Amino acid sequence: MSTTNNYPFQDTSLPLEERVNDLVSRFTLEEKVGLMIQYQRAVERLGVKAYKHGTEAAHGMAWLGEATGYPQPIGFGCTWDTELMQRIGSAIGDEARGFYKRNPEINGLTLWAPTVDMERDPRWGRTEEAYGEDPVLAGKLAAALVQGIQGDHPKYLKAVATLKHFIGNNNEVGRGDQSVSIDPRNMREYYLKAFEIPFKEGGAQSMMTAYNAVNGVPANLLPEVGEIVKKEWGMDGFVVSDAFDVSGTVRDHGYLETHKESVARSVKEGGIDSITDDGELIKQALREALEEGLLAESDLDIALRNTFRVRFRLGEFDPEEDNPYAAIDESAIMRPEHAKLAREAAGKAVVLLKNEGGMLPLQADKLKKVAVIGPLGGTVYRDWYSGSMPYTVTPLQGIQEKLEAHGGKTAFSGGTDRVKLKAKRGGRYVRVQDGEQAALAANGAAAEQGTVFEVTDWGWDSHTIIAEHNGRYLTTDDRIVKASADQIWEWFTKEVFLVRPSEEGTGNVTFSTWNDTPVTVKSDSGELLVGSGSAEETANEINVAGAASVAGGEEERIIADLFEMETVTDKFQDAKEVAADADLAVVFVGNHPLINGKETIDRPDITLPASQEQLIKEVLSVNPNTIVVVVGSYPYALNWEDENVPAIVYTTHAGQELGHAVADVLFGDVNPAGRLNMTWYKSVDQLPEFMDYDVIKGGRTYRYFEGEALYPFGHGLSYSTFRFDGLNLGQQQVSAESDREIGLTVRVTNTGDRPGEEVVQLYGHAEQSRVKRPLKQLLAFRRVLLQPGESADVSFTLPLSELAMWDVTRERFCIENGTYTFMAGASSANLPLSAALQVQGETIPPRDLKQPVKAINYNAYEGVLIGECREGGSAAEVKEQSGWIAFEDAEFGEGASTVKLRAASRTAGSVEVRLQSPDGPLAGRALLEAGGAQEWRDYAVELSGVSRRQDVYIVLNGKASLSAVQFV
Numbered sequence: 001m002s003t004t005n006n007y008p009f010q011d012t013s014l015p016l017e018e019r020v021n022d023l024v025s026r027f028t029l030e031e032k033v034g035l036m037i038q039y040q041r042a043v044e045r046l047g048v049k050a051y052k053h054g055t056e057a058a059h060g061m062a063w064l065g066e067a068t069g070y071p072q073p074i075g076f077g078c079t080w081d082t083e084l085m086q087r088i089g090s091a092i093g094d095e096a097r098g099f100y101k102r103n104p105e106i107n108g109l110t111l112w113a114p115t116v117d118m119e120r121d122p123r124w125g126r127t128e129e130a131y132g133e134d135p136v137l138a139g140k141l142a143a144a145l146v147q148g149i150q151g152d153h154p155k156y157l158k159a160v161a162t163l164k165h166f167i168g169n170n171n172e173v174g175r176g177d178q179s180v181s182i183d184p185r186n187m188r189e190y191y192l193k194a195f196e197i198p199f200k201e202g203g204a205q206s207m208m209t210a211y212n213a214v215n216g217v218p219a220n221l222l223p224e225v226g227e228i229v230k231k232e233w234g235m236d237g238f239v240v241s242d243a244f245d246v247s248g249t250v251r252d253h254g255y256l257e258t259h260k261e262s263v264a265r266s267v268k269e270g271g272i273d274s275i276t277d278d279g280e281l282i283k284q285a286l287r288e289a290l291e292e293g294l295l296a297e298s299d300l301d302i303a304l305r306n307t308f309r310v311r312f313r314l315g316e317f318d319p320e321e322d323n324p325y326a327a328i329d330e331s332a333i334m335r336p337e338h339a340k341l342a343r344e345a346a347g348k349a350v351v352l353l354k355n356e357g358g359m360l361p362l363q364a365d366k367l368k369k370v371a372v373i374g375p376l377g378g379t380v381y382r383d384w385y386s387g388s389m390p391y392t393v394t395p396l397q398g399i400q401e402k403l404e405a406h407g408g409k410t411a412f413s414g415g416t417d418r419v420k421l422k423a424k425r426g427g428r429y430v431r432v433q434d435g436e437q438a439a440l441a442a443n444g445a446a447a448e449q450g451t452v453f454e455v456t457d458w459g460w461d462s463h464t465i466i467a468e469h470n471g472r473y474l475t476t477d478d479r480i481v482k483a484s485a486d487q488i489w490e491w492f493t494k495e496v497f498l499v500r501p502s503e504e505g506t507g508n509v510t511f512s513t514w515n516d517t518p519v520t521v522k523s524d525s526g527e528l529l530v531g532s533g534s535a536e537e538t539a540n541e542i543n544v545a546g547a548a549s550v551a552g553g554e555e556e557r558i559i560a561d562l563f564e565m566e567t568v569t570d571k572f573q574d575a576k577e578v579a580a581d582a583d584l585a586v587v588f589v590g591n592h593p594l595i596n597g598k599e600t601i602d603r604p605d606i607t608l609p610a611s612q613e614q615l616i617k618e619v620l621s622v623n624p625n626t627i628v629v630v631v632g633s634y635p636y637a638l639n640w641e642d643e644n645v646p647a648i649v650y651t652t653h654a655g656q657e658l659g660h661a662v663a664d665v666l667f668g669d670v671n672p673a674g675r676l677n678m679t680w681y682k683s684v685d686q687l688p689e690f691m692d693y694d695v696i697k698g699g700r701t702y703r704y705f706e707g708e709a710l711y712p713f714g715h716g717l718s719y720s721t722f723r724f725d726g727l728n729l730g731q732q733q734v735s736a737e738s739d740r741e742i743g744l745t746v747r748v749t750n751t752g753d754r755p756g757e758e759v760v761q762l763y764g765h766a767e768q769s770r771v772k773r774p775l776k777q778l779l780a781f782r783r784v785l786l787q788p789g790e791s792a793d794v795s796f797t798l799p800l801s802e803l804a805m806w807d808v809t810r811e812r813f814c815i816e817n818g819t820y821t822f823m824a825g826a827s828s829a830n831l832p833l834s835a836a837l838q839v840q841g842e843t844i845p846p847r848d849l850k851q852p853v854k855a856i857n858y859n860a861y862e863g864v865l866i867g868e869c870r871e872g873g874s875a876a877e878v879k880e881q882s883g884w885i886a887f888e889d890a891e892f893g894e895g896a897s898t899v900k901l902r903a904a905s906r907t908a909g910s911v912e913v914r915l916q917s918p919d920g921p922l923a924g925r926a927l928l929e930a931g932g933a934q935e936w937r938d939y940a941v942e943l944s945g946v947s948r949r950q951d952v953y954i955v956l957n958g959k960a961s962l963s964a965v966q967f968v
Helices: 016-025 027-032 072-081 082-102 133-151 185-201 222-231 244-252 259-268 281-290 297-313 335-351 395-404 571-580 610-622 639-644 655-666
Strands: 110-112 160-167 204-209 238-240 351-355 369-373 409-413 417-424 431-434 438-440 453-459 464-468 470-475 483-484 495-499 510-514 518-520 528-530 561-568 583-591 626-631 646-650 721-730 731-735 743-752 756-766 777-786 789-800 805-807 812-814 818-825 834-842 860-862 866-868 875-879 883-889 897-906 909-915 921-928 937-942 949-956 960-967
Touching: 016 297, 027 281, 027 297, 072 133, 072 335, 082 110, 082 133, 133 160, 133 185, 133 777, 160 185, 185 222, 185 805, 204 222, 222 238, 238 297, 244 259, 244 281, 244 571, 259 281, 259 297, 259 818, 259 960, 281 297, 281 470, 335 655, 351 583, 351 721, 369 395, 369 571, 369 610, 395 409, 395 583, 395 655, 409 571, 417 431, 438 483, 453 510, 453 610, 483 805, 561 571, 571 610, 610 626, 610 639, 626 655, 626 960, 639 818, 646 655, 721 756, 721 834, 743 756, 743 777, 743 818, 743 834, 777 789, 866 883, 875 883, 875 949, 883 960, 897 909, 897 921, 909 937, 921 937, 949 960
Parallel strands: 110 160, 160 204, 204 238, 369 409, 369 583, 583 626, 626 646, 731 834
Antiparallel strands: 351 646, 417 453, 417 561, 431 438, 453 464, 464 470, 464 495, 470 483, 495 510, 518 528, 721 743, 743 789, 756 777, 756 818, 805 812, 818 834, 860 883, 866 875, 875 960, 883 949, 897 937, 897 960, 909 921, 909 949
16 A cells, blocks of 8 residues: 655654654545544555554553563562563564564554552552552563563664553452542552653553543543643653443443443543443444534544554654564564463562571472362463463473472362262252263263263352363353363353352352353253253353343343262262372362452452362362462462461463473472462451542552551562661751752662562652651662672662652652651562651641632542542532531631532432531531532531631531532
8 A cells, every 4th residue: 555645744854743743734634534443444545554553562562463471460569670671562562563574454463551549458450460559669670671662763663551440449349430540649659650651751642541541531531631642741652442332331330321422521521531332333324423513524633643642753754764662563472482481470470478597499309299289280281361372381380390300299289179969959960061061971870971070169159160071161152061161261250160169058059150140951861951952052251240230130030959979089088089199299279260350250269269279278288288379360368278288389371481481480490489479368357348539538558558568559468588787868957948859879789698689669658748748658679689798889879759648738749757667678568768858848837728629629528539520620529318527627717607518419408517626616518409410509507616727527418529618
């Protein structure tokens, strides 16, 4: 595709912006409409090729064919290694170029990675996709990956990183129609911080908005995208909506009534430049919005300049010889050095949680036989955003390689039951028939006619079942049960069966399918049916809501048939026999990345499946030399294990090199230096309610958590020992007006007998503050390699702005006057060094409530959420029937006689002004009229006793919302 005309946009000597503007100006209006969606149309007359925005690349190129597979992003988070992340990003960018060379119209160079959402709660279903609970850790690692993906050329981009999902996306259930409540301090200091770093330091050229609403406004309509990301942070790339989310503004949120309104407001108000959705629906909606004046052609021009600015920088409109990245071809895909990098990354992601008595590292030459046990020991699983791995090395294989080199051997027990299933009605066994269909044996009685099934218990009733004779998973087409799946990898995990004890308590069980539809037996043929067997198959296509959208229905009323599980091999007995005959046992437990926690599914708990914990207990009872390796996508409450098992290792699902990486660490070829990127709690009882996004008030994450963690943020052991000798400040006192940076140096020494890496972690704490500040917060970190006896001075240069907090009284960041303590060490709970710095900053003045004040700029609250005020901004909204907000340390001088309120209420209610506390003296009261949620009215409340300096509480009763207050 080419054009013989010479247009200014083809002139590589012109400034980029001039070329972009020229090209966009030459598109017709209909061409512009066709370029606003993910699959951008070709414009042949101008030589513009078809282009697809969005290729998944969370931990390697996904869904395009075989590609190098790296650890899940939660594993990236555990490396605490920015240099490694940049190298991985560069390798991913190279492979993206290779796939682009293979098929440029489908395999685009705008990659949907990394996910930088804050992991405030370990129950989030997508915990494996992000980098941790701290915005500095996540932001710095994401920035490094972005730099690697995009390259370091001053003009051209290797590929483009799309940060996701902006913002407050940390729950799966209800994500398509729910709103999360985030106040200004939480937003500025926590949720936005993680995105700011990869934009400012990583130069990210793209961002994806989230499915959820924030403070009542769907994320694709948030003005913060334009006001903060594009203007304040200076992002000059493009913003893309998540899949089917713009139409979801109508379909799921019910926020708008028409798609034409949704596309218009997404583009104009939400800053969306590229719409990922049903292409024909969106193009028609754009046409209607243009015809009715909801959108102007100039609005499309702004968006298209943003997307084409990036396409120009990818080199699409320049001669290939000018672009150093254009020469990268398909040979970049799965380069041998990428496999080495995958192994290195998987090894660096391993965290040694416990090592009592120096059980680890193992010595292969002193082990004759090792028992490898458990459902994660003999396999490597893919998650939804994994690519097709060119090969996999299981933990069993990795351990075998180490032992065989010294004449040792392994024995394996999968930690799964082998059973036959017998229907209670008729007493016949289940067998897999021709066509892989499951049915009852025709003539009934003989046990040998039953198929032997391997059953794995993944917890919370979820099981996978493999027919032993063909090695395939039982699955469904939503009509019958059949053994036909070679792997588990689709949007809906139809290979999951919910196995539950019968209510009669007789030892019999029932089976239900992935969406909880009962399994029944067809009376005449003995076929195993899903419900009545008459349902339509659920298409295995991506949707926003996921399993919840297709669960339920009339099939729920059908009674499941009872089955007896006749044990052929008991997993506990088999494991004990194998473990008892070995020098040492390694038990592999954890999760399947597509069961009980993935996109669209959150977890009810963080415990191991009960059967896995029992497996560990059984093995330990016969072999005290037992090591537990957790292969998992999220933190676990390993309380019993921590008390009783001598050594515990954690790794995420680490891709093709999982087995080598685990074995390298177990046998000491890699000295572990992974560190936890999240707090590992003892119980979900230590966590606030799941949908509570207020990390400050709720005491979430290591920053505010006051309880005792099982393993603290930043924890991880080594086979070496390290000593922290001194934390030196370049200065003892600084001024916020004249100083911009703080210099710090930490001296660390390897006091062990082998080379090892230590992660030097630097934290800070404000000793005096007007508001609740973090107990400690990560300011910087560095992973350093030290030889035995070697010391290093690790230097950090911190912007003084890292000490700032968001002052809601003046709506800006503020560095408070006072003492700041810096702490350094090996984890958030192991900080042997400290030093104090005097900062001449600001003393926040008393609040001036005689000026109009936004209700959401409160100091404290109870029983309220933040919702939308469609007059502009947000409002404090009563959560149930009553709530309050507080404005602390307000100066009224000689007094205020009236307070003006801007309020709305769906029911008749009241507003009270109280002093000193929510139950303190009543200063004034007014009745609120019933109306719509957005029917805002002015109220004036006469006051008494409001004078001088004091705290004021505004108590709202009924379904009330408050957007602004002013005392006069």
